[in-house]
Amino acid sequence: xxxxxxxxxxxGVVAALLIGAVALASVALRQHADxxxxxxxxxxxxxxxxxxxxxxGGWVQTGSLEYGEAADMAFLIEDNxxxxxxxxxxxxxxxxxxxxxxxxxxxxxxxxxxFTAESILAKHDENYEPRELKKAxxxxx
Amino acid sequence: MIEAGHFAAILALVFSAVQAFTGLRGNxxxxxxxxxxxxxxxxxxxxxxxxAFARSDFSVQLVAANSHTLKPFVYKLAGTWGNHExxxxxxxxxGLGFGAAGAWLLKSDRPVFEARALGVQGILSLSSLLxxxxxxxxxxxLDPAPLQGQGLNPLLQDPALAIHPPMxxxxxxxxxxxxxxxxxxxxxxxxxxxxxxxxRPWALAAFVPLSLGIALGSYWAYYELGWGGWWFWDPVExxxxxxxxxxxxxxxxxxxxxxxxxFAAWTSLLAVLAFCFSLLGAFLVxxxxxxxxxxxxxxxxxxxxxxGGLLVLGGSALLLFALRAPKLKGGPDWLATSREGALMGxxxxxxxxxxTVLLGTLFPLIxxxxxxxxxxxxxxxxxxxxxxxxxxxxxxxxxxxxxxxKADLSSLWKWAGGFxxxxxxxxxxxxxxxxIPLMAGIGLALGVWLIVGAGQExxxxxxxxxxxPKMPLRVWGMTLAHAGLGLFVIGAVLxxxxxxxxTLALEAGESANIAGWTVTLEDVRSIEGPNWYAxxxxxIATKPGTKAELNPQKRYxxxxxxxxxxxxxxxxxxxxxxxxxxxGRRAAGGPTRWTFEVFVNPLIDFIYVxxxxxxxxxxxxxxxxxxxxKVS
Numbered sequence: 001x002x003x004x005x006x007x008x009x010x011x012g013v014v015a016a017l018l019i020g021a022v023a024l025a026s027v028a029l030r031q032h033a034d035x036x037x038x039x040x041x042x043x044x045x046x047x048x049x050x051x052x053x054x055x056x057g058g059w060v061q062t063g064s065l066e067y068g069e070a071a072d073m074a075f076l077i078e079d080n081x082x083x084x085x086x087x088x089x090x091x092x093x094x095x096x097x098x099x100x101x102x103x104x105x106x107x108x109x110x111x112x113x114x115f116t117a118e119s120i121l122a123k124h125d126e127n128y129e130p131r132e133l134k135k136a137x138x139x140x141x
Numbered sequence: 142m143i144e145a146g147h148f149a150a151i152l153a154l155v156f157s158a159v160q161a162f163t164g165l166r167g168n169x170x171x172x173x174x175x176x177x178x179x180x181x182x183x184x185x186x187x188x189x190x191x192x193a194f195a196r197s198d199f200s201v202q203l204v205a206a207n208s209h210t211l212k213p214f215v216y217k218l219a220g221t222w223g224n225h226e227x228x229x230x231x232x233x234x235x236g237l238g239f240g241a242a243g244a245w246l247l248k249s250d251r252p253v254f255e256a257r258a259l260g261v262q263g264i265l266s267l268s269s270l271l272x273x274x275x276x277x278x279x280x281x282x283l284d285p286a287p288l289q290g291q292g293l294n295p296l297l298q299d300p301a302l303a304i305h306p307p308m309x310x311x312x313x314x315x316x317x318x319x320x321x322x323x324x325x326x327x328x329x330x331x332x333x334x335x336x337x338x339x340x341r342p343w344a345l346a347a348f349v350p351l352s353l354g355i356a357l358g359s360y361w362a363y364y365e366l367g368w369g370g371w372w373f374w375d376p377v378e379x380x381x382x383x384x385x386x387x388x389x390x391x392x393x394x395x396x397x398x399x400x401x402x403x404f405a406a407w408t409s410l411l412a413v414l415a416f417c418f419s420l421l422g423a424f425l426v427x428x429x430x431x432x433x434x435x436x437x438x439x440x441x442x443x444x445x446x447x448x449g450g451l452l453v454l455g456g457s458a459l460l461l462f463a464l465r466a467p468k469l470k471g472g473p474d475w476l477a478t479s480r481e482g483a484l485m486g487x488x489x490x491x492x493x494x495x496x497t498v499l500l501g502t503l504f505p506l507i508x509x510x511x512x513x514x515x516x517x518x519x520x521x522x523x524x525x526x527x528x529x530x531x532x533x534x535x536x537x538x539x540x541x542x543x544x545x546x547k548a549d550l551s552s553l554w555k556w557a558g559g560f561x562x563x564x565x566x567x568x569x570x571x572x573x574x575x576x577i578p579l580m581a582g583i584g585l586a587l588g589v590w591l592i593v594g595a596g597q598e599x600x601x602x603x604x605x606x607x608x609x610p611k612m613p614l615r616v617w618g619m620t621l622a623h624a625g626l627g628l629f630v631i632g633a634v635l636x637x638x639x640x641x642x643x644t645l646a647l648e649a650g651e652s653a654n655i656a657g658w659t660v661t662l663e664d665v666r667s668i669e670g671p672n673w674y675a676x677x678x679x680x681i682a683t684k685p686g687t688k689a690e691l692n693p694q695k696r697y698x699x700x701x702x703x704x705x706x707x708x709x710x711x712x713x714x715x716x717x718x719x720x721x722x723x724x725g726r727r728a729a730g731g732p733t734r735w736t737f738e739v740f741v742n743p744l745i746d747f748i749y750v751x752x753x754x755x756x757x758x759x760x761x762x763x764x765x766x767x768x769x770x771k772v773s
Contacts, residue, residue: 009477010477013477013486013489014489017489017490017493018493020529021493021496021497021525021529024497024524024525024528024529025497025500025501025521025525027524028501028520028521028524028525029500029501029504029517029521031520031524032517032518032520032521032524033504033505033508033515033516033517033521034515034516034517034518035513035514035515036514036515036516053520055516067726069646069734070644070645070646070734070736071644071645071646071723071736071737090644091644091723091738092367092644092706092721092722092723092724092736092737092738093723093724095703095704095705095706096703096704106516106518
């Protein structure tokens, strides 16, 4: 193979790989970037599409936490707007999950507007809370 | 005492400045001397910190904020680096240590090059010390001293996490010396075979501890967080994965530079990038710009300092690269189907994979600038990173036999047939007892493919059993690392497709059936440790022929006002039975029911054994002294 042909081959392979990677990444980002909502934002803009994975953040409303018969639980997420979102979750809550504390739940809304969480992120230690909550707190307070 | 440490750190800063100045001027002897003096001073400074933690001297602010008299002694010591300031002090110790080791070990017959490398390392040491002293000083006193400390985040009170940061830093900061070698090579316009021979062990010296550090962190997350998983694509995990991937690419491209003199510019670029990604990782972790499960107190000043450092250091290195790269000499011609071509493919895939991780990690920041708050999780990475890397794994056993310059392609169809056979085997087996979906079948076939391929390549080189022990250490290293990669793939695929997760709520005496196990809750008792108390469940799990006792705990640390999960894991050889204890719930008038998260994780140890083998392989290759010294 002459040097020119060789170079063309090389450029072709690199370009194919790059185009493939960019296409994959853009599809993946479009499908799998989870939007973040606060209760206030949902009241303002309406529910996200049913079945789409989203994250809802705020504070666990004091007095709203209820445990079911098995490992299921239900609670309300509130923010400073006065709105709430009802969340149900089956599983063990994180260690620092408490009423009145910050929480970010990842999950899906159903057609009726109920939110089922797949995972729950709470504060990680006494000094740390999810960044979105800090922003949400500042924005609405 | 701590003031003496503070003074020693300032002294280390001055020595590093002299090291940088004399080194850049080309004085190998003086620069090396000051590198060693700086290291000695920094070690003393770090020792005073250790001493303060060992004695629980709460007049030191850092100790008061992160320690407690009731903490076990080992964790008092480990607490030194279990916080931002102390970990930056450790960063400086390691960085200056690499400078001192370089001064001691570099023997390349190129004194000016060595001096320049030590000089650049001096600049890096100087920067990290400035950051330590100006933006995160651990040497601050507290007056009046409190009687008791606030304790360490109890999640960090754990053996794996005590040695995880030092390992990780040996990797991150190890790449600073690789960066310095590349910069010196570019300044001298001599990134050639001799340069690669000198730099290769250093690239491995960073790669090996980085691999082990990541594995330790992953193992800790597995048994301590109680989530049952081993990798969460958390920004902080990604921050450690990116330099690792670039380091892996560098490790392969530097072989080409060493053996053939080709890829000189590309190799030096990777050497620069590996450290830039380490700095980017430090920035992402310490500045708090991204939401992560990792807890470091957030401070915007530190963030801007780190970002500035990254831009200045990375920018000047890239500028130097742009000026000098066109002047570097290449090696002999090669075809795309040659060992050069194969390793170039490896590098392309690794860098593109790194780019997808970088995009996924930074995308929330980009979106935030556009006014949207989003997060990017596992599904994104499974769709991008995984298939791209799978390409490399698929090609590896085939192309590693290719010769330099031009490969013999006559046996290509045999390889294709072999792989198709493997996939068919796993898929067909899946229709039977295991229920393996096609994608998992391909994944498992890839793992076996890599292991068989590693063995086959070893055999191809040795040709007979008798010659196996005489094979060079670096060939053994390669074989171990590639086989380890195969084990890792098998473990990771089974974790994704073969594990079961069940949430239980049991009262004492009640049983449940999970994946062939019968799990019975005997009782839950209160127990007490040195600085915690806990609920401990006693469970008995039985399976025909096996019986296991599991004692998961929910601990509470009063000093930190924080509960933690202590999981119980029973290893059967083929799977982990993994139990995490939740909380007790008492219905009105009824008995207390305890919640449990139970996982059956098949062959998860393959993941960790695989990464350890990769690290071990790197270590063997690093200690291969055959043909070291001058290039023939």
